[in-house]
Amino acid sequence: ASLLVLHGPNLNLLGTREPATYGAQTLAQINQGLLALAQERGHHLQTLQSNAEYELIERIHSAVSEGIDFIIFNPAAFTHTSIALRDALLGVGIPFIEVHLSNVHRREAFRHHSYFSDIAAGVIVGLGADGYRLALEAAMTKLAEAKS
Numbered sequence: 523a524s525l526l527v528l529h530g531p532n533l534n535l536l537g538t539r540e541p542a543t544y545g546a547q548t549l550a551q552i553n554q555g556l557l558a559l560a561q562e563r564g565h566h567l568q569t570l571q572s573n574a575e576y577e578l579i580e581r582i583h584s585a586v587s588e589g590i591d592f593i594i595f596n597p598a599a600f601t602h603t604s605i606a607l608r609d610a611l612l613g614v615g616i617p618f619i620e621v622h623l624s625n626v627h628r629r630e631a632f633r634h635h636s637y638f639s640d641i642a643a644g645v646i647v648g649l650g651a652d653g654y655r656l657a658l659e660a661a662m663t664k665l666a667e668a669k670s
Protein backbone atom coordinates (compact mmCIF):
# COMPACT_ATOMS: atom_id res chain seq x y z
CA ALA A 523 0.00 0.00 0.00
CA SER A 524 0.96 3.68 -0.25
CA LEU A 525 1.38 5.78 2.85
CA LEU A 526 2.08 9.47 3.28
CA VAL A 527 3.64 11.05 6.37
CA LEU A 528 2.95 14.78 6.72
CA HIS A 529 4.78 17.03 9.14
CA GLY A 530 3.58 20.56 9.85
CA PRO A 531 5.38 23.80 10.69
CA ASN A 532 8.65 23.99 12.64
CA LEU A 533 9.13 20.23 12.63
CA ASN A 534 12.07 20.79 10.26
CA LEU A 535 13.83 22.11 13.39
CA LEU A 536 13.57 18.80 15.27
CA GLY A 537 16.83 17.87 16.92
CA THR A 538 17.58 21.43 18.01
CA ARG A 539 14.05 22.67 18.72
CA GLU A 540 13.19 22.49 22.44
CA PRO A 541 14.75 19.01 22.77
CA ALA A 542 13.33 18.58 26.29
CA THR A 543 9.86 18.75 24.74
CA TYR A 544 10.38 17.26 21.28
CA GLY A 545 13.36 14.93 21.68
CA ALA A 546 16.82 14.78 20.15
CA GLN A 547 16.04 13.04 16.87
CA THR A 548 16.09 15.06 13.69
CA LEU A 549 13.22 14.89 11.22
CA ALA A 550 15.54 13.18 8.73
CA GLN A 551 16.26 10.46 11.30
CA ILE A 552 12.57 9.99 12.07
CA ASN A 553 11.70 9.79 8.38
CA GLN A 554 14.54 7.34 7.72
CA GLY A 555 13.23 4.98 10.39
CA LEU A 556 9.71 5.14 8.96
CA LEU A 557 10.91 4.58 5.40
CA ALA A 558 12.94 1.54 6.47
CA LEU A 559 10.03 0.02 8.40
CA ALA A 560 7.52 0.56 5.58
CA GLN A 561 9.91 -0.84 3.00
CA GLU A 562 10.65 -3.90 5.12
CA ARG A 563 6.90 -4.64 5.16
CA GLY A 564 6.52 -4.10 1.43
CA HIS A 565 4.79 -0.72 1.59
CA HIS A 566 5.54 2.49 -0.23
CA LEU A 567 5.99 5.55 2.01
CA GLN A 568 6.50 9.21 1.21
CA THR A 569 7.14 12.09 3.58
CA LEU A 570 6.62 15.84 3.41
CA GLN A 571 7.35 18.58 5.91
CA SER A 572 6.02 22.05 5.23
CA ASN A 573 5.78 25.32 7.10
CA ALA A 574 3.02 26.45 4.74
CA GLU A 575 -0.60 25.49 5.28
CA TYR A 576 -1.43 25.63 1.57
CA GLU A 577 1.38 23.21 0.70
CA LEU A 578 0.00 20.65 3.14
CA ILE A 579 -3.51 21.18 1.75
CA GLU A 580 -2.30 20.72 -1.84
CA ARG A 581 -0.41 17.56 -0.86
CA ILE A 582 -3.54 16.12 0.76
CA HIS A 583 -5.51 16.89 -2.42
CA SER A 584 -2.95 15.27 -4.72
CA ALA A 585 -2.82 12.21 -2.45
CA VAL A 586 -6.09 11.05 -4.04
CA SER A 587 -4.81 10.81 -7.62
CA GLU A 588 -1.57 9.32 -6.30
CA GLY A 589 -3.49 6.49 -4.69
CA ILE A 590 -2.39 7.18 -1.11
CA ASP A 591 -4.19 4.72 1.17
CA PHE A 592 -3.30 6.16 4.55
CA ILE A 593 -1.87 9.38 6.02
CA ILE A 594 0.12 9.85 9.22
CA PHE A 595 -0.09 13.51 10.19
CA ASN A 596 1.57 15.73 12.76
CA PRO A 597 -0.12 19.05 11.99
CA ALA A 598 2.10 20.77 14.64
CA ALA A 599 0.72 24.25 15.47
CA PHE A 600 -1.90 23.91 12.70
CA THR A 601 -3.48 21.26 14.96
CA HIS A 602 -4.93 24.05 17.01
CA THR A 603 -5.82 26.49 14.22
CA SER A 604 -6.54 24.92 10.86
CA ILE A 605 -10.10 24.34 9.75
CA ALA A 606 -8.72 24.36 6.19
CA LEU A 607 -6.54 21.29 6.80
CA ARG A 608 -9.41 19.55 8.59
CA ASP A 609 -11.64 20.23 5.59
CA ALA A 610 -8.96 18.97 3.20
CA LEU A 611 -8.82 15.62 5.01
CA LEU A 612 -12.61 15.38 5.14
CA GLY A 613 -12.70 16.31 1.46
CA VAL A 614 -10.43 13.50 0.31
CA GLY A 615 -11.68 10.93 2.81
CA ILE A 616 -8.27 9.26 3.23
CA PRO A 617 -7.97 7.72 6.72
CA PHE A 618 -5.28 9.23 8.94
CA ILE A 619 -3.64 8.94 12.34
CA GLU A 620 -2.78 12.15 14.20
CA VAL A 621 0.60 12.17 15.94
CA HIS A 622 2.14 14.57 18.45
CA LEU A 623 5.60 14.13 19.89
CA SER A 624 4.78 15.95 23.10
CA ASN A 625 1.88 15.28 25.45
CA VAL A 626 -0.20 18.27 24.35
CA HIS A 627 -2.64 17.67 27.23
CA ARG A 628 0.08 18.35 29.78
CA ARG A 629 0.90 21.68 28.13
CA GLU A 630 -0.77 25.07 27.56
CA ALA A 631 -4.58 25.09 27.34
CA PHE A 632 -4.47 26.24 23.70
CA ARG A 633 -2.81 22.92 22.80
CA HIS A 634 -5.63 20.85 24.30
CA HIS A 635 -7.98 21.35 21.37
CA SER A 636 -7.32 19.68 18.02
CA TYR A 637 -9.22 20.26 14.78
CA PHE A 638 -8.28 16.70 13.78
CA SER A 639 -8.79 14.29 16.67
CA ASP A 640 -12.53 13.73 16.18
CA ILE A 641 -12.08 12.80 12.51
CA ALA A 642 -8.85 10.77 12.93
CA ALA A 643 -8.70 6.97 12.87
CA GLY A 644 -6.57 7.34 16.01
CA VAL A 645 -4.40 9.78 17.92
CA ILE A 646 -0.96 9.23 19.48
CA VAL A 647 0.42 11.90 21.80
CA GLY A 648 3.35 12.21 24.17
CA LEU A 649 5.45 9.23 23.08
CA GLY A 650 8.06 11.22 21.17
CA ALA A 651 9.40 9.95 17.86
CA ASP A 652 8.22 6.47 18.79
CA GLY A 653 4.69 7.77 18.24
CA TYR A 654 5.30 7.93 14.50
CA ARG A 655 6.54 4.34 14.46
CA LEU A 656 3.52 3.17 16.45
CA ALA A 657 1.23 5.08 14.09
CA LEU A 658 2.88 3.42 11.11
CA GLU A 659 2.49 -0.02 12.71
CA ALA A 660 -1.19 0.68 13.36
CA ALA A 661 -1.73 2.00 9.83
CA MET A 662 -0.11 -1.10 8.28
CA THR A 663 -2.25 -3.36 10.46
CA LYS A 664 -5.39 -1.50 9.41
CA LEU A 665 -4.43 -1.70 5.73
CA ALA A 666 -3.81 -5.45 6.01
CA GLU A 667 -7.19 -5.90 7.73
CA ALA A 668 -8.96 -3.88 5.04
CA LYS A 669 -7.40 -6.09 2.33
CA SER A 670 -8.44 -9.42 3.86
Ligand code: DQA
Nearest residue numbers: 596597598599622623624633
Ligand atom coordinates in the same frame (compact mmCIF):
# COMPACT_ATOMS: atom_id res chain seq x y z
C1 DQA B 1 3.27 19.19 18.29
C2 DQA B 1 2.45 19.89 19.38
C3 DQA B 1 1.93 21.24 18.91
O1 DQA B 1 1.19 21.87 19.94
C4 DQA B 1 3.09 22.14 18.53
O2 DQA B 1 2.61 23.36 18.00
C5 DQA B 1 4.06 21.50 17.61
C6 DQA B 1 4.38 20.08 17.76
C7 DQA B 1 3.93 17.89 18.80
O3 DQA B 1 4.35 17.09 17.96
O4 DQA B 1 4.07 17.70 20.02
O5 DQA B 1 4.66 22.16 16.75
O6 DQA B 1 2.39 18.83 17.22
